Amino acid sequence: MTTEPVRAAPDWLALREPADAAARSTGLVDLLRAHLPTDGLLVHDLGCGTGSMARWLAPRLAGPQRWVLHDRDAELLTHAAAHPPVPQVETRHDDITRLAADDLAGASLVTASALLDMFTGEELDRFVALCAGARCPVLVTLSVVGTVGIDPPDPLDRRLTESFNAHQRRLLGDAPLLGPDAAGTAVDAFRRRGLEVHTRPSPWRLGPDHADLALAWLDGWVGAAREQSPELDRVAADYAARRRAELDRGTATVTVHHVDLLALPT
Template identity: 40%
Template sequence: MSGFSSDWLALRAPYDDAARDKALLDRLRDWRVRHGGIGILDLGCGTGASLRALAPLLRGTQCWVMADHDPALLKAIPDHTGRWAAAAGHEMIGDAVTGNGFSASLVPHRADLAAGLDDLPLDGVRLVTASALLDLVSADWLASLVDLCRRHGLACYAALTYDGRLDWTPVDRLDAEMHALFDRHQRGIKSFGPALGPDAAQAATAAFRAAGFTVQTGRSDWQMEAGDRDMQEALLAGYVQAALEIAPDRAGEIEHWRQRRRFAIGAGTSRHRVGHTDLLALPG
C-alpha cells in the first residue's frame, strides 16, 4: 500500500492512538492471551504505527510481518520504532522490541497489496491487522481478505476505517455539500480499484459475519479541538483537493469555503470530528 508520507502518518498518529476503541482492544488482548505467542501480519503498515499501538497491549511474544509497498516507509520503521521504544522505556535491539510483559520482532516485507494477498508470508500468523486501509479498497479486495482469513483461520483487527461521519463547529452553509463531494471522491478509483470509501465498515462487518466470524465493532472518531490547528489544516487541504477533483466547476465556492474554515481554525474557534469504525473479526 501506501500513498501517504511519513509526515502525515506522524501527524495523525496521536489522534489514531486516542481514537482506537478500548473495548475492542481489551477483547483483542484477551484473544491473544488464549493463543500464546503469535505472528501478526500488518497490511499497509506505513512506519509501524499499529505495532507501536498494539504490541504493549497484546503482551506476550509477537512476530510482526510489516507489509507495505513503499520502501521508504519500510526503511523508516526501525527509526520510528526505536525512538518510540526509548521514549516509552522499552528496549530495541536489532529488529526486536522488548518491554514490560511483551517482546515483538519486526520483519519488514515489501508487497504490492493491490495486486493480491496470495503471496504474503503466513507462517505462524494468527492475526491480520490494518489501520485506515479498508475505506481505500474495493469490494473484491475486501472479499479476498475475508477469504484469506477464513481459509487460514486468522483473526482480523481493522482499525480507523472512515465511515462517512464528518462535522465541523461552527457550521458553515457549505459543509454538507463539501462533505458529499469528499465522500464521492472516497468512492472513486484508488490503487485497489473502486474504493468502498464510507461504506467499507458496514461492508466488512457483513462480509466477515457471512464467512462465519464473530464480529464486534466500535467507534474510533478523531476529535479535534480548537488547539488542533495542524491536523484541521491538513484535513481541510485534503477535503479541498478532493472537492476540486470532483467538481472543478465549483472552484470559486470551494475556495470561499476553504477561506471561511481556515479563518475559524486560525481564530481558535474551530472543532472537527471525523468518524471511524474499528472492527474485530474472530474465527468461529
C-alpha cells in the same frame, strides 16, 4: 474519475499518529486479548505505513511478540524498520491485495489501519478471504464512514461532504474504490465467512490541540471535493479560507468519524 493507487506521505502519517492513537477503540483490544495465545504472538500488520499500529497496539498486548509489517511503499517500510515498535520486527515489501495464505502462516493476529477505503470491492473481498483463512482474530481500525462534523456548522458542510465522498468512490482502473462504504462491506464479508464481528466508533476529535492536523485534513478534504466537483471551485475556496481562519483562532472543532472492527473466528 480514474485514479492511481493512493500513497501516504511519511509526514502525513506522523502528523496523524497521535489522533489515530487517541481514536482507536481500546474496548475492542480488551475483547481481543481473550482470543490470543499467551505464549507469544505472531502479528501481521497489513498496509503498515511507518508502523503506527504496532506502536499503539504492542504495549497493550501481553507476552513476547513478533510483528511482520507489510506495505507496498519501500520508503515507509524503511522508516518502520528504523524505528521498530517491538524488538522483533520483520518488514515485507509486497502488495497486500495479492498475498497468499502462506504469507500469513502461523499468524496469531492480523491487523490493519486506515486501509479499507482504498480498496475496490474485489480487493476487499480478497483481503477478507485472506484474513478469514488465517483462522485468527483480525483487528482493523480507523475506517472512514463518510461523516464529518464541524462546529460551528456552515451551510456548505453537507455539499462538501457529499463531493468528498464521491471522490473517495472514484475509479481505480476499471473499478470504483469503496471509500466510506468499505467498513460496512467488510463487516458483511467477514460475517458471510462465519466470523463474529464487533464494531466500535473511533472518531478523530480535532480541537486546538490538533490544529496542525485539522488544517492539513481540511486542505485535503476540500481539495478532493474541488477535484471531484469543479463547479464548487470558487465557493469551496472561500469556504476553506473561512474554515482555516476559524481553526487558526481555535474557534472551530472537527470530528471525522471512523469505525474499528474486530473479526473473531468461531
